[in-house]
Amino acid sequence: MAVKPECIAMLLAGGQGSRLGILTKNIAKPAVPYGGKYRIIDFPLSNCVNSGIYTVGVLTQYQPLELNDYIGNGQPWDLDRANGGVHILSPYQQIKGTEWYKGTANAIYQNINFIERYDPEYVLILSGDHIYKMDYAKMLDYHKEKNADCTIAMLEVPWEEASRFGLMIVNDDGSISEFEEKPKNPRSNKASMGVYIFNWKKLRQYLIEDEAKEGSGNDFGHDVIPAMHNDGQRMFAYQFDGYWKDVGTINSLWDANLDLLNPKVDLDLNDDSWRIYSRSPAAPPHYIGENAKVENSMVTEGCEIGGNIDFSVLFANVTVEEGAEVKYSIVMPGTVIKKGAVVQYSIVAENAVIEEGAVVGESPENMANVEDWGVAVIGNGVTIGKGAKVEPQAMIDSDIGGAE
């Protein structure tokens, strides 16, 4: 090993993201497209390289094909390196048998040998589920300054939402006095972001102990961190200010995309000093036609726009024919929206076809009962027939014939 890295990152990317329904039928949640040309995993990966962390293990388990293919040799993130770089770590057969990753901690436990090869001082644990820009180097400085064994990134969430998160009660010096997992009556609004830095030697010891423990869920949040806390290890919270979003549900994925159109939202993807890198297709600039109208939207390479686009995010190679309308929607790569079709308050996945005159989704204002409203979702490669109608909240997984 040429240069021993001080800190390596382990990115947990095995989750299914079951609340994203048909969007994660064939891909893992970190591979879900976001923001016109990214996938969720671009954010933690880009944060790593921008923070100077060049050794990243990506732990995959659920539907890894597309994710593995996307990460490839790591070239888009400058992670194709002779020393370090990105490594896909899948569960593997061992002499004592075959095991899936049972929990987040077990996934790291099964890759102790990988980490030992680099013999780092610190290990950064990340999840591939969140949209945020964060300098992990600053967090590492804080970790060292506090002489901590474990530092957990936290952010203050609105009190009314606090009960959905794992919360921490933090002392004035930043040390953590108590943990509360999704409590009914929260006593704190400081939520864990699922970003941890551990002293590797200490973590290693706790992973081995946790594995030996009967009945442990082998999870960081439920098992390993409480065990460390009970033993009086030095646990600190690192406060993060800035945009952070868990895109775990259809609505939050839709929101997080539309956040990009809101100038008040603090997520600048055009920041030269903190680029978000992605693997992009080779496509020419997009074309806006003679009769098109595009406002308050994001459009990327390869799109051919003839219709009206408003408050929407369009991914690469999307075609919107003349007279079609796309409003408050997310349209993923390669989808075609034909003449006179209307796509509103929807997420349309990759390579779908919305035939002429079809209507997908509905505005909440037009609902008799707002409770029934929700974002409509069209799955990968699905065709919605001529003049067909897709109700709000619907999840369409297979072709729908025409209305005639």
Added chain:
Amino acid sequence: MAANNVLGIIFSNANDEVIPELTALRTMGSIPFAGRYRLIDFPLSNMVNAGISKVGVITKSNYRSLMDHIGSGKAWDLSRKREGMTILPPYNLPGTGMIKGKADALYNSINYIEKSGKDHVLLTDCNVICNMDYEALYKAHVANDADVTVAYAKGIPPRMEANTEIIMDENSRVTDTKILDCYSSDVNYSLKVMIIRRTLLERLLHEAHSSKIDDFETIICNNVKHIRIYGYEVTGFIKVIGSLQSYYDISLELLKLENRKELFTADRPVYTKVRDEVPAFYGIGASVKNSLIADGCRIEGEVENSILFRGVTVAKGAKIKNSIVMQGSFIGENSTLDCVIIDKAAVLKPNKMLCGASNYPVYIGKGIVI
């Protein structure tokens, strides 16, 4: 792949003199084109798409922007241990001085050509905009057992110096060539893309060197009777950039869907350096018609019949018509542009107006602030 027995050679500086405005600071090959490309992307991608895996890029002067753009060749999958892309900078052999013509430039790289071990060499300039199937060109070359195969197009040739018309028999064998002086009728004109047998190329280069002939085309034309030269017709969207005016006209022709479809095909993509720009953002009140817009643009004004490169800002109330605005330029509030070519990173402050004519576009240089 079929064309794996071909060495690719690109002349990045050939014809620099025809667009002095755009080549003042760069090579012909690094002239920005079509919103996110440089001219060299077209021949380079054509080569890679044909399976050519060893490419030499001949440079002469002002090639920093070119090197910045092509780097190690990664974007074209040409950064390799075996073969891959090599930049061939000028090389002063004792007593030769600065390289002059193409023959001289090739002679300078004769070791590289010899060592390639390939049986054929494909030579091309950068100012031909075409998604050309080099594999088909190579197959025709082999099928004819040709020494040289020259790609040509049929039509009214571009106005340029030293345009060559090729005259063929019924089997496409070239029987004669002549320098064009007429630009009004349809002829078969050379696209300056040719495949030549490597050993023949080496022999011709040694001869040219000893007889002090610079112009490579002349050497080929002089030998038309002695070597088997064939023509290969290329159809579809083929444009030769021969002046600032033709740069402007050809650029705007890409606003037509049928032209884009021919130049940007899914099975033979055009690769370029990736810049990781965010998708283009359209503000409230933006109005864009019949235009090509690259990533990283922020548009709050009006854009019509124009091409915006990556990272261009169009402020509120600004109007851009019939214009080409290159990477990173800024068009201030209530400013107006009509028939203008703006080079990279220029700034037009608020309330300014610049107008050219469609047959005389105004050119604003790199980094200029108005």
